[in-house]
Amino acid sequence: MRPWRCLAAVLSVAGALVPVAQAAPVFRLEEGMPPEEAAATRQLLDEAAARLPATWAQALDRPIDFAWRDDLPGGVHGRAHAWRIGLRRELLQAWMARPAPADASDQATHAALAAALHELAHLYDRTRAGRLSRDPRLLDLAGWQEAAWRPGRRGRNDFRDRSPDAYELRSPREYVAVNLEHYLLDPGYACRRPALAAYFDARFGTATPRADCAPGLPFVRDAVRDGTGPQLVDPEHIHAVDYLLAEGNSRPMSRWGHGMLRLVVCAPGRQRGPDCRLDLQHHLVLSFRAFVDDVQISSWRGLTGSYPSRLFALPLGQVVDEYTRVELRGLRSVPLDLRRDEIEALATRAAQLHWNYDGRYFFVGNNCAVETWKLLHDAMPRLAAMGLQSITPNGLLARLRRAGATDEAAIPVDADGQVRLGYYFAPANATYDGMYAVVREELATPQADAAAWLELEPETRREVLPRAGLRAAAALLVLESAAVRREEALARDELKRRWLDKPEAPGGTGELAQALREFLRLGGAFSRPASWLDGVPGYGLPQAQEREVLERRVAADAAARARQAQALEAGVRGLLSPRRRAALEGAERNLELLGERLRSLAGESS
Amino acid sequence: MKHYLLTATLVLLGIAASHALAASFAGTSAGASSAGSSASSGSTSGDDKLVREAREDAAGFVASDGRLRSARLEAALRVMRERDPAAAQASDLALARRILAQD
Numbered sequence: 001m002r003p004w005r006c007l008a009a010v011l012s013v014a015g016a017l018v019p020v021a022q023a024a025p026v027f028r029l030e031e032g033m034p035p036e037e038a039a040a041t042r043q044l045l046d047e048a049a050a051r052l053p054a055t056w057a058q059a060l061d062r063p064i065d066f067a068w069r070d071d072l073p074g075g076v077h078g079r080a081h082a083w084r085i086g087l088r089r090e091l092l093q094a095w096m097a098r099p100a101p102a103d104a105s106d107q108a109t110h111a112a113l114a115a116a117l118h119e120l121a122h123l124y125d126r127t128r129a130g131r132l133s134r135d136p137r138l139l140d141l142a143g144w145q146e147a148a149w150r151p152g153r154r155g156r157n158d159f160r161d162r163s164p165d166a167y168e169l170r171s172p173r174e175y176v177a178v179n180l181e182h183y184l185l186d187p188g189y190a191c192r193r194p195a196l197a198a199y200f201d202a203r204f205g206t207a208t209p210r211a212d213c214a215p216g217l218p219f220v221r222d223a224v225r226d227g228t229g230p231q232l233v234d235p236e237h238i239h240a241v242d243y244l245l246a247e248g249n250s251r252p253m254s255r256w257g258h259g260m261l262r263l264v265v266c267a268p269g270r271q272r273g274p275d276c277r278l279d280l281q282h283h284l285v286l287s288f289r290a291f292v293d294d295v296q297i298s299s300w301r302g303l304t305g306s307y308p309s310r311l312f313a314l315p316l317g318q319v320v321d322e323y324t325r326v327e328l329r330g331l332r333s334v335p336l337d338l339r340r341d342e343i344e345a346l347a348t349r350a351a352q353l354h355w356n357y358d359g360r361y362f363f364v365g366n367n368c369a370v371e372t373w374k375l376l377h378d379a380m381p382r383l384a385a386m387g388l389q390s391i392t393p394n395g396l397l398a399r400l401r402r403a404g405a406t407d408e409a410a411i412p413v414d415a416d417g418q419v420r421l422g423y424y425f426a427p428a429n430a431t432y433d434g435m436y437a438v439v440r441e442e443l444a445t446p447q448a449d450a451a452a453w454l455e456l457e458p459e460t461r462r463e464v465l466p467r468a469g470l471r472a473a474a475a476l477l478v479l480e481s482a483a484v485r486r487e488e489a490l491a492r493d494e495l496k497r498r499w500l501d502k503p504e505a506p507g508g509t510g511e512l513a514q515a516l517r518e519f520l521r522l523g524g525a526f527s528r529p530a531s532w533l534d535g536v537p538g539y540g541l542p543q544a545q546e547r548e549v550l551e552r553r554v555a556a557d558a559a560a561r562a563r564q565a566q567a568l569e570a571g572v573r574g575l576l577s578p579r580r581r582a583a584l585e586g587a588e589r590n591l592e593l594l595g596e597r598l599r600s601l602a603g604e605s606s
Numbered sequence: 607m608k609h610y611l612l613t614a615t616l617v618l619l620g621i622a623a624s625h626a627l628a629a630s631f632a633g634t635s636a637g638a639s640s641a642g643s644s645a646s647s648g649s650t651s652g653d654d655k656l657v658r659e660a661r662e663d664a665a666g667f668v669a670s671d672g673r674l675r676s677a678r679l680e681a682a683l684r685v686m687r688e689r690d691p692a693a694a695q696a697s698d699l700a701l702a703r704r705i706l707a708q709d
Contacts, residue, residue: 277677278677278680278681278684279681280656280677280678280681281652281653281655281656281681281685282652317655317656317659317678320678321659325662416675419675419676419677420675420676420677420680421677421680422677422680422681425676425677426676428662431666431670431674434670434674435666435669435670438669438670470668470703471668471669471671472669474664474665474666474668474669474706475665475666475669477661477662477665477706478662478665478666478669481662598665598706598707599706599707599708601706602668602703602704602706602707603707
């Protein structure tokens with residue numbers, strides 16, 4: 001390594017003349033630099049210094065020795081040590097070879113400025129005024145998150161997707177330098193990393209203009225039922241954020257419940273307020289889940305963190321179906337007591353996670369409750385100070401309540417009111433006996449309760465359909481829907497058992513195999529939105545150009561996925577035992593007949 | 607590979623099954639409903655979907671003589687009234703029947 005030679009005290013003239021209040025850093029150029037190079041160097045350093053916020057420039061209150069270096073390893077553009085900066089000589093050569101008027105959009109100009117600002121950021125970070133890389137708030141925003149189990153932070157940063165420069169993930173110090181470089185040079189920084197831009201603005205007492213940002217926060221919904229493009233969420237249209245808790249049941253994987261967040265987004269044109277609570281079709285559920293590409297959820301893989309943990313954005317209707325109708329679990333929606341700026345910060349943070357985060361799932365150390373806590377913690381300093389960390393979804397709700405972070409006054413006192421306004425979604429089986437009572441009264445069926453009724457063969461249940469009046473037919477619709485879901489669950493169980501016991505597949509799976517691979521590939525894309533923008537320049541939150549590509553790709557993939565799902569369902573059906581298949585199709589036929597019956601009954605009586 | 611295929615299929619089945627379920631709610635034969643749905647995320651299609659998804663809730667409401675009122679039903683009734691001035695005058699029960707009568 002080339003030693004730092006004695007440096008001449010060449011004071012920057014501009015630096016010496018500006019008043020103290022706007023002090024610019026003073027550079028001492030390496031001795032013996034040819035005059036042309038020295039002039040170009042000074043021009044570069046002056047341009048870099050001119051971009052520094054005043055507080056940053058003031059903190060650089062000692063002369064900085066500067067040299068061009070030929071000894072830096074490949075890919076390294078500069079080094080900063082104790083008030084010394086060395087930059088790669090190629091940067092100077094390119095800088096000097098630029099066409100006459102060149103601004104930061106010129107590649108050589110940008111590269112040299114970026115390198116100089118990066119090293120100035122390191123120096124600033126080491127001053128007493130700086131210390132950004134040790135600021136807990138910066139570490140929250142950057143992704144060196146607090147650990148749930150122990151004091152301190154995790155050593156890894158999983159905000160790996162759509163990074164402007166993977167080098168930033170090496171350490172908090174590099175993160176600060178890379179981000180300050182972009183903050184000062186990239187006009188889109190405030191759009192792409194709004195929370196960090198706001199943090200830097202606050203630190204420096206400056207204001208970065210954000211006029212050109214693409215509107216809204218894009219989320220790609222993992223809607224398995226129908227193909228939809230990205231949903232844009234305008235934080236201004238979010239009435240509230242709820243903690244959404246799926247209650248536990250006796251199954252080991254579900255005992256602790258599941259914790260999610262629900263963005264109560266208002267319908268377009270509706271004024272923000274409590275009325276938005278019923279705009280269910282616009283509400284978005286944010287759910288951290290392990291992305292499992294296998295039917296056998298492996299405890300070992302769950303303990304060792306080999307499943308990705310990602311933030312899924314789901315339509316509320318789908319979540320309600322999944323829990324209350326398929327899993328027969330209740331969903332409790334508890335509004336959080338947040339200020340307007342906190343709601344915006346939370347939504348923005350969620351968008352950042354959605355596009356940038358690719359974490360690891362650990363059953364205990366990094367499950368949905370821990371991830372949701374970290375989201376709340378990292379988005380809102382006020383909640384970060386509440387000590388909410390919990391490793392179970394129930395525990396997190398209890399702590400939110402104890403800390404006064406929930407808006408209990410908004411929740412209706414009576415259970416009916418809670419159900420009517422969407423503060424509680426009851427498990428579907430809560431009504432089955434009541435429904436069967438209507439059937440029994442009207443059609444004089446002998447079975448004692450819903451369970452006994454649903455034990456009958458579908459063909460036996462079908463016999464009463466032609467006699468059913470409107471109320472009984474409506475009740476039967478609820479019961480037959482339950483029957484179809486139960487048959488579907490039994491079919492899944494049968495396939496699991498038969499296929500796992502006898503891995504030699506039944507015939508005709510060649511095409512099915514291909515279709516499956518394609519389906520899983522599409523499913524993977526929906527779980528990691530950044531993959532849609534592979535090969536498209538840009539980082540952080542996608543802006544206008546990326547959104548165009550995104551719109552096209554998502555729409556195509558969603559449509560393909562819906563087609564695949566149908567084709568596969570038909571294929572997989574053929575693998576069921578005749579008995580199981582007949583039972584499933586019998587229940588489906590009942591539902592179809594009921595639909596027809598209801599159409600004629602409800603049509604004539606209204 | 608075979609093992610992977612088999613197990614993966616089962617995951618898939620979970621997804622495909624609820625897909626069919628949605629189709630049944632919509633009152634169409636299994637699997638047919640979403641084939642024609644557009645990729646648009648406009649509010650009109652969202653409203654239609656809301657009403658479709660409230661079918662079971664509407665059935666519970668009609669069967670219980672108006673006793674069981676879920677948020678989904680309330681939301682669907684409100685959307686119907688906002689979209690159709692004639693519906694604004696209709697009773698909850700009449701609108702719930704209309705949901706049941708839909709294709």
